[in-house]
Amino acid sequence: MLLSNDSARQAQENVWRAALRRGMEFARFSPDLDGLKKDETTDVFYHHGTDGKMIVVISGVHGIEGIPGSLVQQSLFRGWGWPEELSVAVVHAFNSSAFYNMRRTDKNNIDLNRHFSETLDHNPDYAGIRHLVEPEMLTEDSLNIFRNLPKSEMGAFLATVKGQCEFPEGLFYGGKERGPSYEMLKNICSFLHLQEYKEVVVIDLHTGLGPYKVATLLSPLLSKTSEDAVRTKSWYGDGVNFINVKDNGVVSSVQGDVAPALQRLLPGVKFTGIALEMGTNTIAESFPALIAENWLYNHPELVNKVNPALVTREMEMFLKSFAPVEDKEWLKALKMAACKLWCQSIIGLGYELY
Ligand SMILES: [Zn+2]
Numbered sequence: 001m002l003l004s005n006d007s008a009r010q011a012q013e014n015v016w017r018a019a020l021r022r023g024m025e026f027a028r029f030s031p032d033l034d035g036l037k038k039d040e041t042t043d044v045f046y047h048h049g050t051d052g053k054m055i056v057v058i059s060g061v062h063g064i065e066g067i068p069g070s071l072v073q074q075s076l077f078r079g080w081g082w083p084e085e086l087s088v089a090v091v092h093a094f095n096s097s098a099f100y101n102m103r104r105t106d107k108n109n110i111d112l113n114r115h116f117s118e119t120l121d122h123n124p125d126y127a128g129i130r131h132l133v134e135p136e137m138l139t140e141d142s143l144n145i146f147r148n149l150p151k152s153e154m155g156a157f158l159a160t161v162k163g164q165c166e167f168p169e170g171l172f173y174g175g176k177e178r179g180p181s182y183e184m185l186k187n188i189c190s191f192l193h194l195q196e197y198k199e200v201v202v203i204d205l206h207t208g209l210g211p212y213k214v215a216t217l218l219s220p221l222l223s224k225t226s227e228d229a230v231r232t233k234s235w236y237g238d239g240v241n242f243i244n245v246k247d248n249g250v251v252s253s254v255q256g257d258v259a260p261a262l263q264r265l266l267p268g269v270k271f272t273g274i275a276l277e278m279g280t281n282t283i284a285e286s287f288p289a290l291i292a293e294n295w296l297y298n299h300p301e302l303v304n305k306v307n308p309a310l311v312t313r314e315m316e317m318f319l320k321s322f323a324p325v326e327d328k329e330w331l332k333a334l335k336m337a338a339c340k341l342w343c344q345s346i347i348g349l350g351y352e353l354y
Helices: 007-021 063-079 096-100 124-133 140-147 151-162 180-191 227-236 258-265 283-298 300-305 308-322 328-348
Strands: 025-029 042-047 053-058 087-092 199-207 215-219 270-278
Touching: 007 025, 007 042, 007 063, 007 087, 007 096, 025 180, 042 180, 053 063, 053 328, 063 087, 063 096, 063 199, 063 308, 063 328, 124 140, 124 151, 124 283, 140 283, 140 308, 180 258, 199 258, 199 328, 215 227, 215 328, 227 270, 227 328, 258 270, 270 328, 283 300, 283 308
Parallel strands: 053 087, 053 199, 199 270
Antiparallel strands: 025 042, 042 087, 215 270
């Protein structure tokens, strides 16, 4: 399947079909963002069991990553089992404006995985490399500066990945204040009555980080030894990366992702949050594409001055870096990793698999 402008629409149609066939109940949500079409919604499919335990599976926090995420959620409806007494919610295309526009960030260029921290903190590292990731003009040379960056300077660059709140046209922009997506998150929480649950597990599906076809599990917890961390490791294995613990060995810490925000909204609820990252391209391939895609979005008036071959190549790389769904083996690896997480979560919650 090659991606086209219709891919997001098709994914939405397919997930609805699979969910209804599975007998799920449903609701539609939309952040109050300008220019969003009425049916470009975040769709929530749910089943309320009787045990006070729920698994929530979220796709599309980074819009375009919701294309493969949707395929995982469709598989879930088509074939993955769960005990009747367990509650399940599938949140499809969380960042709907990004999903339907095939971007990672929303209409305001906000990266929702950097948006939900308690305080949107200043990131002093970003200003120092801003000229690299927000070039004045998009040219081969501007991307080569990044490609030829000495290893010694790469660390400073990667420190920017955690997010920034000052430059709306920049990468990893978390916004200056919490916006309509935060309100939508709260609305979904109260609609699903998550606060009334004893135990909630959130599986957040992402792509783009790590080696091709290799799954990486990320926990946002701030300690590797807390009760929550011990439980996370006992469910998902010692390979879980605690990205916000210093020297975690992965790319960078992340400030403002969805799972900790949900946990804060659910005081007293036993909460386990895990993100699945399915690796695609190397940083040397995907970051120039990220830089280019972001530049093109923010400079529509200059697009016709950029070498069209560069535009085509980097936009293709952008799609391949976050949604290489035409590679069946990659897709299979993603579904297997997600299904394993699903089974581990069910067993972790104390159920038998059947
Ligand atoms: Zn992501």
